[in-house]
Amino acid sequence: MPPPAAQRWPATEARRRAVRPDANDGPLHAGERRAGTFPDPAPGRTDPDPARRHADRPGRSHVPHGDGEVPAARTAAREWPVTAGRTRRARLGTAAGGAGLLFVAAAGVAAAAGFGGEADGDAAEAGIAPPASATVTRQTLADAKTVDGELGYGPDRTAASRLPGTITALPDTGATVSRGRALYAVDGDPVVLLYGKLPAYRMLQPGVEGPDAAQFERNLKALGYSGFTVDDEYTSATADAVRAWQDDLGVAETGRVEPGRIGYADGPVRVEGHQLDLGATVQPGQAVLTYTGTERRVTAELDVDDQRLAKRGGRVEVALPDGRRVVGKISTVETIVTGGTAGAADDSDAETKIEVVVTVDEQKALAGFDRASVELTFTVSERPDVLTVPVAALLALAEGGYGLEVLDGKSSRIVAVTTGLFANGRVEVTGDGVTEGTTVGVPR
Numbered sequence: 001m002p003p004p005a006a007q008r009w010p011a012t013e014a015r016r017r018a019v020r021p022d023a024n025d026g027p028l029h030a031g032e033r034r035a036g037t038f039p040d041p042a043p044g045r046t047d048p049d050p051a052r053r054h055a056d057r058p059g060r061s062h063v064p065h066g067d068g069e070v071p072a073a074r075t076a077a078r079e080w081p082v083t084a085g086r087t088r089r090a091r092l093g094t095a096a097g098g099a100g101l102l103f104v105a106a107a108g109v110a111a112a113a114g115f116g117g118e119a120d121g122d123a124a125e126a127g128i129a130p131p132a133s134a135t136v137t138r139q140t141l142a143d144a145k146t147v148d149g150e151l152g153y154g155p156d157r158t159a160a161s162r163l164p165g166t167i168t169a170l171p172d173t174g175a176t177v178s179r180g181r182a183l184y185a186v187d188g189d190p191v192v193l194l195y196g197k198l199p200a201y202r203m204l205q206p207g208v209e210g211p212d213a214a215q216f217e218r219n220l221k222a223l224g225y226s227g228f229t230v231d232d233e234y235t236s237a238t239a240d241a242v243r244a245w246q247d248d249l250g251v252a253e254t255g256r257v258e259p260g261r262i263g264y265a266d267g268p269v270r271v272e273g274h275q276l277d278l279g280a281t282v283q284p285g286q287a288v289l290t291y292t293g294t295e296r297r298v299t300a301e302l303d304v305d306d307q308r309l310a311k312r313g314g315r316v317e318v319a320l321p322d323g324r325r326v327v328g329k330i331s332t333v334e335t336i337v338t339g340g341t342a343g344a345a346d347d348s349d350a351e352t353k354i355e356v357v358v359t360v361d362e363q364k365a366l367a368g369f370d371r372a373s374v375e376l377t378f379t380v381s382e383r384p385d386v387l388t389v390p391v392a393a394l395l396a397l398a399e400g401g402y403g404l405e406v407l408d409g410k411s412s413r414i415v416a417v418t419t420g421l422f423a424n425g426r427v428e429v430t431g432d433g434v435t436e437g438t439t440v441g442v443p444r
Helices: 011-020 088-094 211-222 238-249 305-309
Strands: 062-065 068-071 105-107 109-110 132-135 137-152 157-162 165-167 182-186 189-195 260-264 269-274 287-293 297-303 317-318 323-340 351-360 370-392 394-397 404-408 411-423 426-430 439-442
Touching: 011 165, 132 317, 137 305, 189 211, 189 238, 189 305, 211 238, 260 287, 297 305, 297 370, 305 351, 305 370, 317 351, 370 411
Parallel strands: 109 394, 189 260
Antiparallel strands: 062 068, 105 109, 132 439, 137 297, 137 370, 157 287, 165 182, 182 189, 269 287, 297 351, 317 323, 317 370, 323 351, 370 426, 394 404, 404 411, 404 439, 411 426
């Protein structure tokens, strides 16, 4: 025959039975014990030994609690019914005569632990129902964020002179300069654009070896010159081809290449603006003009906390001003400092940002937009058709992992769950008895 169900008292009756008639009125705080509130200890037992007191309960571990001990939290395998009708204090304080469920909100996740004496079978009293509830929903959960961006030609780059002299030629703003063409001219001689990642940093002449020599030779061949081997050695054959190139440029045929007479970029460039006027005197290191790429692309700045969104090759959705949406790919990710004063040792206005450049294959869809504001949606991960609950509904179980308090009328039970993706204040969950529409408790 099953044991009789534990007797449940209304809250008012419970208080009358727990407090003697001569007890003082007023709230009872944790750690406080008034005369007449509880019976005095038996004579001769002024300092009970907690370890000896629980020695007759084999198989039960204990957790320190103030000056004494309380039983350790039950495992997730236990399911404890919760009966409504108790006070909030019973839920959040120490529990007497039953297993209490303690909710502690911390970083959006509640912690649950069981306290008290022996339960009737596998169940124990646990205080009132949670102060709020939520419904398990089925949805597509995505770790995504939408930020503002600018549709243009990408970040500006600066072309600075390596030579002293006078600016004698400048391309028009908005003009496109390709390989072999002049970016500008100093003292009548052109500074020629070539393609490559390495900067020009030394004189190229016979006997020079290295990747910079190989990069220059690749450009020389792409311009149609021959008679040399494209490798990392600048030979006399390379010098002969350079003389032919210099003759076509109308400059002195030395067979050598000064670093200030060439400039490298990733590809064709679009002149964004002039930093010096025609006829101005220029010094080494002084900016002459700014340029961008020739393809329209989107630039956005992210907070450092959102760095997870900025992965090279990542997919980005771009919302255009006319309502259309196109797909782009992250091509460049750089850390930049904005808002500060250049050269300042301690600039409180400076702010570190993550600059992201997104390329769009559908260039025709971007036609007609020059400097336009757009919205970019970055999606790090996505889980379609999953069960989700608010993150605040999670209970951190004493034995590890997470659980949910599943509500069923006036009772509830704790169910262990496995978590998946966390995004937008919700979390993917799976667990026995957790289905779409299930009601779960949410601590405040």
